[in-house]
Amino acid sequence: MTEISDRVAIVTGGTRGIGAAIVTRLLMDGYAVVTCGRQAPAHLPEVQGRTAGFIACDVRDPEQAAAFVAQVIEQHGRLDVLVNNAGGSPQADAATASARFSNAIIALNLMAPLHMAQAAYPHLKATQGSIVNIASVSAVRPSPGTAVYGAAKAGLLSLTKSLAQEWGPHIRLNAIIAGLIETENAELTYGSDAAQTRIAASLPLRRMGRGTDIAEAVAFLASPAAAYISGTQLDVHGGGERPLFLEIVQEEAARLKG
16 A cells, blocks of 8 residues: 555545545545535545545536535645546437437536546646546447447547646546446346356456456556556456357357257
8 A cells, every 4th residue: 555645636426336446545545535426425435534525516517516626625725636437327229318318428427527627637737646537348349228428438538648648747647448347236237146147257357347446546547656657548347348259159169069
């Protein structure tokens, strides 16, 4: 564990799931961490008696995002790391999804990270800070059923690279491409326990990811150990998803052999 004293981090959507794991990991590293959400949670991550701060904010609203960052600066006097974690999307048929739905998904997964980055820019520039954007494998492979989400996350990867060019050398920006991650409500995404077991067995590391896997990657990218890493995409996906055609080929070979 690398002790980083007197440093401040913002993690959006850090009250549960991957976000809570990221908050906990940064608390372990000695950061003062502030997270946000539209409603206050029942409890916040705590490490050795130090608890994350919380400020109510809808990061899709640029004025709220700016006010959130301003309040963090008022409370702590500085900002060193911004983790744009808030995101997600329910399943939706692209042929019938409403414009309102699609705009909301883009607002949360692409525009909100931009709003937060813009609000944080002068403060991160002052501390030579870092931004870590949490993207998804949906950004780099087809995402049927969540097409707009995949497109927004692909845009987030492009935004990361562009801002790394614009804002260097003062601010480093990197993105994490998260794979199939277990969360509190994994069954809503992946189905039954049996289905999740089959999915885990299909991955090279024979398990699905955990919030802690993403959190460790964030801690690295935010740390001095990554001082010369900017504008990159770090895959945290356990080796990647096995192409379906390989399963079909194996099944066909077994059928012919039998």
